[in-house]
Amino acid sequence: MTAPPLLLGIETSCDDTAAAVLQGHDLHSNVVSSQHDVHAQYGGIVPELASRNHERYIGPVVRQALEDAGASPVDIDGVAVTRGPGLPGALLVGLSFAKAFASACSCPVVGVNHLKGHLYSTHVTAPGPEVPFVSLIVSGGHTQLVHVKPNHTYTVLGQTRDDAAGEAFDKVAQLLNLGYPGGPEVDRLAQQGDPAFHAFPRSKFDDLSFSFSGLKTSVLYFLRDIPEDEREVFIKQYRADICASFQQAVIDVLVDAVRRAVAQTGVRHATVVGGVSANSGLRAALSRFQEDANVRIHLPERRFCMDNAAMIAAAARASWGSTLPEPNLDIDPRLSLS
Ligand code: KG4
Ligand code: ZN
Numbered sequence: 001m002t003a004p005p006l007l008l009g010i011e012t013s014c015d016d017t018a019a020a021v022l023q024g025h026d027l028h029s030n031v032v033s034s035q036h037d038v039h040a041q042y043g044g045i046v047p048e049l050a051s052r053n054h055e056r057y058i059g060p061v062v063r064q065a066l067e068d069a070g071a072s073p074v075d076i077d078g079v080a081v082t083r084g085p086g087l088p089g090a091l092l093v094g095l096s097f098a099k100a101f102a103s104a105c106s107c108p109v110v111g112v113n114h115l116k117g118h119l120y121s122t123h124v125t126a127p128g129p130e131v132p133f134v135s136l137i138v139s140g141g142h143t144q145l146v147h148v149k150p151n152h153t154y155t156v157l158g159q160t161r162d163d164a165a166g167e168a169f170d171k172v173a174q175l176l177n178l179g180y181p182g183g184p185e186v187d188r189l190a191q192q193g194d195p196a197f198h199a200f201p202r203s204k205f206d207d208l209s210f211s212f213s214g215l216k217t218s219v220l221y222f223l224r225d226i227p228e229d230e231r232e233v234f235i236k237q238y239r240a241d242i243c244a245s246f247q248q249a250v251i252d253v254l255v256d257a258v259r260r261a262v263a264q265t266g267v268r269h270a271t272v273v274g275g276v277s278a279n280s281g282l283r284a285a286l287s288r289f290q291e292d293a294n295v296r297i298h299l300p301e302r303r304f305c306m307d308n309a310a311m312i313a314a315a316a317r318a319s320w321g322s323t324l325p326e327p328n329l330d331i332d333p334r335l336s337l338s
Contacts, residue, residue, distance in 0.1 A: 005077035005320055008101070009313030010062065012094030013086025013114045014141065015045050017057040018309035021069035021076075022317065025125050028069030030303065030310045033057045040180045044170070051089030058097045065309070073105045080316030083111030084335030085141070091331040099329070110320075111329050112312045115337050118273045119148060120314040121300035129269040129298050134261045138254060139274030139307075140166035140181065143210050145261045146337060152319060154337040157261050158208025165250055165276045168212035172219050172246050176239055186243045187279050193244030198222060200249040208261055210253065219246055250276075251285045258286070262295050271298040278305035 004024035011018040015035040021028040035053045039045050066073065081098035084091060095111070102109035118137050122128045134157070137144045143160040163171070166183055173182015178189075200218050203211040219242065226234045235242070258270050272286060277299055290297040304311055 004317070006071065006075055007313040007316060007320070008062070008065070008076045008079045009309035009311075009316070010058075010079065010081040010094050010098050011114070011117070011307055011309040011312045012054045012058065012090050013082045013084070014090060014307060015039055015050050015053075016307040017054050017061045018307060018312075019058075019062040019065035020309035020313050021065055021071055022124070022310055022313035024317070025127070027125050027310055028071065029065045029067075030308060031061050031065045031068065032306075032308055033061050036181060043174050043180055045087070047087045047089055050087055051093055054090050054093040058093055062097070062101070073101065076101075076105055076107055078102075078107050078316070078320065079109040080112050080313045081109060082114045082117065082312050083329065084114065084332035086114055086333060088331060088333045091333060095329070095331050108325055109329065110316050110323055111326060112315045113335050113337065114307075114312075115142060115144070115146075115335075116315045117311040119146065119154075119271070120318060121273045121304040121308075121311040122271045122298045123318070124304055124310045124314045125301070129271060129296070132265070132267050133269040133271060133298075134258070134265055134267050135271040135273060136254060136258055136261070137274045138165045138272065138276035140164060140170065140183075142274065143212070144337070145208050145257060147261075147265050147267075156336070156338050157264070158210065158257070160210040160212060162211050162213035163216060165210070165212055165254065166274070168216045168250065169247075169276065171216045172243075175219060175223060176235060176242065178239075181275075183275060183279065186247060187281065189240045190244040190247040190281055193240030193242070195244040195248035197238065197241035198245040200246055202249050202252050202256075204253070204256070208257060208264070210257065212250070215246070215249055247279070247281050251279075251282050254282060255285050255289050258297070259289065259293065262293065268294070269296050269298065271300075273300050273305070275306045278302050
């Protein structure tokens with residue numbers, strides 16, 4: 001039996017420069033260089049800075065991934081690189097590097113949809129659930145419910161009408177002076193807080209769409225209602241409770257959406273992926289939900305929740321050998337799933 005191809009994954013769609021070496025379900029290396037500190041002082045991602053930092057780190061990150069894998073460039077059978085959606089300049093750095101690498105090593109390069117990468121984050125080191133299943137992608141840039149069907153067909157069942165769930169975490173964290181990205185810190189504080197401290201609104205629509213901008217604004221108004229001279233002390237005293245109450249509202253909305261998507265499609269398996277799927281409160285709520293409902297929830301390992309290149313290689317592995325070479329492979333910053 002021939003060995004599965006040795007794939008080099010490259011991911012630069014946002015503010016993480018990442019490379020990984022994957023062979024079948026054996027992950028030989030997984031390197032992520034995060035630029036969070038660079039963007040923290042601006043409270044969000046500055047596209048120009050992101051591209052410049054990708055340019056600086058892509059070489060060392062790929063070298064590290066090869067070294068960790070004990071592989072030399074000529075061992076690589078193919079390169080999988082994110083071609084969209086994402087920041088144009090950031091995507092261009094990854095794609096240009098991937099093309100140059102593939103050309104130098106005489107191997108093919110394939111473009112991968114970043115969202116498809118997240119969908120495969122539950123399949124990196126193990127086969128993962130078989131299609132059909134429903135997947136909730138919850139990250140800093142996306143909140144989408146997808147029906148994953150045979151032959152790599154995807155139906156978007158619903159998506160956010162405004163902010164992504166991770167964006168709401170980041171913006172609320174900013175209101176509470178918790179730094180960027182705020183999700184991990186809100187998660188940490190929420191574990192010490194009371195989710196019933198304040199009832200923030202849960203948006204719900206007849207279809208499977210989402211909205212998080214109202215929730216974020218209600219946290220803003222809640223804080224604005226505190227007299228200005230008392231606000232700082234109030235935030236300090238109740239920060240954990242505010243985080244827990246806000247996070248509970250997000251969790252209720254997300255779990256309810258998974259419940260309805262499963263009922264609508266009749267599937268028995270669901271995955272929840274993307275940066276927000278690292279949230280401990282959400283993971284606990286989903287595990288309680290699967291005990292009550294007749295459905296199995298699959299979550300990525302925490303190291304595959306946030307952007308990484310292992311999931312990009314895993315997505316390419318799924319259709320390796322059946323995709324035609326793309327001589328004019330280009331970035332598509334607005335690439336969608338369906
Ligand atoms: O998937 P990802 O790395 O990038 C995008 O594709 O957008 O997701 C990043 C997002 C950020 O908004 C970050 O605050 C959020 O995921 N995040 C979390 C947690 N860890 C990361 N949100 C809630 N709880 C967490 N533990
Ligand atoms: Zn992502």
